[in-house]
Amino acid sequence: MKTADLAGLTLASARDGLRSKAFTSTELTKAFLANMEAARPLNAYVLETPDHALKMAAASDERLAKGEAGALEGLPLGIKDLFCTDGVRTTACSNILGNFVPAYESTVTSQLWRDGAVMLGKLNNDEFAMGSSNETSCFGVPVNPWRASGDNRSLVAGGSSGGSAAAVSADICLAATATDTGGSIRQPAAFTGTVGIKPTYGRVSRWGIVAFASSLDQAGPIAKTVMDSAIMLKSMAGHDPKDTTSVDLAVPDFEAAVRRGVKGLKIGIPSEYRMDGMPDEIEKLWKQGADWLKAAGATIVDISLPHTKYALPAYYIVAPAEASSNLARYDGVRYGLRKPGRDIVELYENTRAAGFGKEVKRRIMIGTYVLSAGYYDAYYVRAQQVRTLIKKDFEDAYAEGIDAILTPATPSAAFGIGAMSVASPIEMYLNDIFTVTVNMAGLPGIAVPAGLDARGLPLGLQLIGRPFDEETLFAAGQVIEEAAGHFHPKRWW
Numbered sequence: 211m212k213t214a215d216l217a218g219l220t221l222a223s224a225r226d227g228l229r230s231k232a233f234t235s236t237e238l239t240k241a242f243l244a245n246m247e248a249a250r251p252l253n254a255y256v257l258e259t260p261d262h263a264l265k266m267a268a269a270s271d272e273r274l275a276k277g278e279a280g281a282l283e284g285l286p287l288g289i290k291d292l293f294c295t296d297g298v299r300t301t302a303c304s305n306i307l308g309n310f311v312p313a314y315e316s317t318v319t320s321q322l323w324r325d326g327a328v329m330l331g332k333l334n335n336d337e338f339a340m341g342s343s344n345e346t347s348c349f350g351v352p353v354n355p356w357r358a359s360g361d362n363r364s365l366v367a368g369g370s371s372g373g374s375a376a377a378v379s380a381d382i383c384l385a386a387t388a389t390d391t392g393g394s395i396r397q398p399a400a401f402t403g404t405v406g407i408k409p410t411y412g413r414v415s416r417w418g419i420v421a422f423a424s425s426l427d428q429a430g431p432i433a434k435t436v437m438d439s440a441i442m443l444k445s446m447a448g449h450d451p452k453d454t455t456s457v458d459l460a461v462p463d464f465e466a467a468v469r470r471g472v473k474g475l476k477i478g479i480p481s482e483y484r485m486d487g488m489p490d491e492i493e494k495l496w497k498q499g500a501d502w503l504k505a506a507g508a509t510i511v512d513i514s515l516p517h518t519k520y521a522l523p524a525y526y527i528v529a530p531a532e533a534s535s536n537l538a539r540y541d542g543v544r545y546g547l548r549k550p551g552r553d554i555v556e557l558y559e560n561t562r563a564a565g566f567g568k569e570v571k572r573r574i575m576i577g578t579y580v581l582s583a584g585y586y587d588a589y590y591v592r593a594q595q596v597r598t599l600i601k602k603d604f605e606d607a608y609a610e611g612i613d614a615i616l617t618p619a620t621p622s623a624a625f626g627i628g629a630m631s632v633a634s635p636i637e638m639y640l641n642d643i644f645t646v647t648v649n650m651a652g653l654p655g656i657a658v659p660a661g662l663d664a665r666g667l668p669l670g671l672q673l674i675g676r677p678f679d680e681e682t683l684f685a686a687g688q689v690i691e692e693a694a695g696h697f698h699p700k701r702w703w
């Protein structure tokens with residue numbers, strides 16, 4: 211098989227090829243390393259680790275030869291730079307971490323290596339995962355492999371997991387890890403024609419992942435297909451005594467769930483997600499998705515999630531509040547950047563002023579404000595109350611027998627680099643209007659590519675599930691994927 215063909219495989223077909231000895235992990239890994247080099251203009255990787263990759267591939271080839279293959283044996287993956295990797299620079303794409311090299315491995319990545327996967331490198335993201343366009347990274351913006359037809363301007367790959375989404379879409383890894391606090395797996399997946407699932411809060415360990423907002427953060431995969439994302443999540447998920455929020459539940463056979471179908475399922479369509487000024491093509495896509503699920507045997511039911519409109523403002527209180535507390539540890543004393551001063555206070559000030567980017571500083575200031583005496587009750591406590599109401603909206607829908615909820619993934623297709631960041635940050639925050647509710651309620655959500663807009667750019671649909679029922683999302687996602695087909699950018703780099 212030619213190099214280009216190898217890198218174009220899905221995770222599932224690459225796994226089959228390795229097991230049937232059609233090619234070796236070393237050959238597969240070399241194909242990706244060559245593609246990565248050619249794709250440097252995309253700026254998806256912030257660190258390539260070819261030596262690591264080839265060593266891991268050689269070890270995998272030995273295990274494959276002995277018939278001892280793990281679930282991801284020999285499969286080359288990209289890792290978001292928010293996951294600590296032992297001995298490999300991890301920065302959260304922030305200057306404040308400088309050249310930080312962790313002395314430990316995150317639980318998620320350690321499980322990937324346990325199962326035999328190969329690490330190609332670390333992927334770009336928004337600084338501390340704060341953003342929806344990956345434009346806040348200290349390494350610069352990753353470029354979306356997709357371009358509008360007849361227009362060669364560069365588009366964002368979404369955020370914060372923009373590097374992960376760009377890399378999967380451009381065939382420079384088979385699949386990638388990502389994290390999602392308010393939409394950072396699902397929105398970039400929708401912008402790049404890839405599949406992204408944010409699992410239920412507690413399904414995946416957060417240990418060793420740089421914290422943004424701990425009550426919302428959850429890791430998951432971005433992959434080429436629904437099946438590939440099921441294979442990835444199986445390895446990433448599971449109870450971890452090192453993360454007290456991780457839940458002690460058996461990890462289901464997600465792969466088996468993919469083929470389960472949707473016959474007899476009740477799929478809810480929430481009227482509150484029909485936003486004013488929503489583009490016609492998003493509305494059409496949504497209707498198309500409902501029709502596909504109906505044709506596959508599901509019942510479509512109109513539902514109401516009345517507190518939806520408060521989710522975004524409440525999120526932008528809760529998330530910065532937790533961020534301001536989590537980011538207090540970056541003080542120039544323990545690790546990362548240090549800018550000396552006359553005394554310890556000035557050292558803190560100099561280090562934090564120099565190390566954090568503009569958006570991160572904005573969040574720290576908002577967070578500190580809403581947590582301060584006198585404002586705590588008015589903002590933080592109220593936002594938490596709203597959060598409870600949002601969660602209850604979903605519980606009520608599920609109590610009435612709804613199995614999953616279908617919504618658009620994003621209010622638009624990918625936008626131009628610089629198009630929003632210079633304007634008001636609120637416009638950028640609106641990108642997460644369909645995704646933040648899911649984090650606020652701790653539920654699982656998957657984004658699946660469902661079509662192209664009038665300019666030929668990918669659009670995604672989102673399915674939201676019951677707590678710990680990722681299986682239904684894989685089943686319903688597969689129905690959409692089969693009806694919509696696969697989407698691949700034309701290579702211009």
Ligand code: GLN
Binds near residue numbers: 340393
């Ligand atoms: N875009 C949202 C934010 O900026 C969500 C980011 C995320 O999920 N990490 O907070």
